[in-house]
Amino acid sequence: MVPKAASRGRRLVVVEPGFVHASPADDAPSTLRTSPSPHLERKFRGFTWLYALALTWVALLAIGGQVLVQISLARHDSDAHVVNIAGRQRMLSQKLTKSTLALLLDRDSPELDTRIAELKRTLELWERSHRGLQTSDPRLALPGHNSAAVTNLFAEIEAPHRKMVGAVQAALSDSSAPQLQASARVLLDNEPAFLKGMEAIVFQYDSESSARVAELKRIELLLTAMTLLILALEGLFVFRPAVQILRQLIAAAHPSRGEVMRDPGHV
Numbered sequence: 001m002v003p004k005a006a007s008r009g010r011r012l013v014v015v016e017p018g019f020v021h022a023s024p025a026d027d028a029p030s031t032l033r034t035s036p037s038p039h040l041e042r043k044f045r046g047f048t049w050l051y052a053l054a055l056t057w058v059a060l061l062a063i064g065g066q067v068l069v070q071i072s073l074a075r076h077d078s079d080a081h082v083v084n085i086a087g088r089q090r091m092l093s094q095k096l097t098k099s100t101l102a103l104l105l106d107r108d109s110p111e112l113d114t115r116i117a118e119l120k121r122t123l124e125l126w127e128r129s130h131r132g133l134q135t136s137d138p139r140l141a142l143p144g145h146n147s148a149a150v151t152n153l154f155a156e157i158e159a160p161h162r163k164m165v166g167a168v169q170a171a172l173s174d175s176s177a178p179q180l181q182a183s184a185r186v187l188l189d190n191e192p193a194f195l196k197g198m199e200a201i202v203f204q205y206d207s208e209s210s211a212r213v214a215e216l217k218r219i220e221l222l223l224t225a226m227t228l229l230i231l232a233l234e235g236l237f238v239f240r241p242a243v244q245i246l247r248q249l250i251a252a253a254h255p256s257r258g259e260v261m262r263d264p265g266h267v
Helices: 023-031 038-105 112-135 148-156 158-173 176-252 254-260
Strands: none
Touching: 038 112, 038 158, 038 176, 112 148, 112 158, 148 158, 148 176, 158 176
């Protein structure tokens, strides 16, 4: 009687030195262990470099945009402060004239010393702000970096400004009626020219600040467009070829799955 174990399900494997012969069933998964070709490996390395480069550019553009925004915000705050100080100069010039006239009218008032002290403080602040707007003053937070247009406007009001300073100093040193009358006359004669010049300076400061904001908007739009362009190129030259190569590898490793991937309507 022939034993059943020697019949169907077994197959002899012959082992020779240096060789192993296996059944065809053992060879089936060998395609899964097949390494990519050198050509595909080079492509993958190229895609990796392109991807890293694209991400680097996107990061640099994002950082650059944020730096520009922060610088612009700081500059805008500084511009607003400068405009406010320049606008205050007009008020202070009017206050100098008013205080001098008050001294003339209230020479016998018990508050005369108080009015003189107030006039002196107003002159000091007016003078310091005038210098700070032109040459900078850290304590007043004035940068002093003026454009040529602003510098020319300050030059135009220098003469009435000096006359007003001299008139107030004369009133502070001599509070007699004739001197106060003479100082008040000089102030009244030169104040309109100073006010008109300072108004032009305020408008020029505001115009230059608005121009800087508009320039920043254009730069931001350019950075956004460059970022979108880099992302589009990354999708076209990195992700799309990488997906195609991945599909080829899957199709080579699993022919049946490859057919499914090539035929999306297949169920």
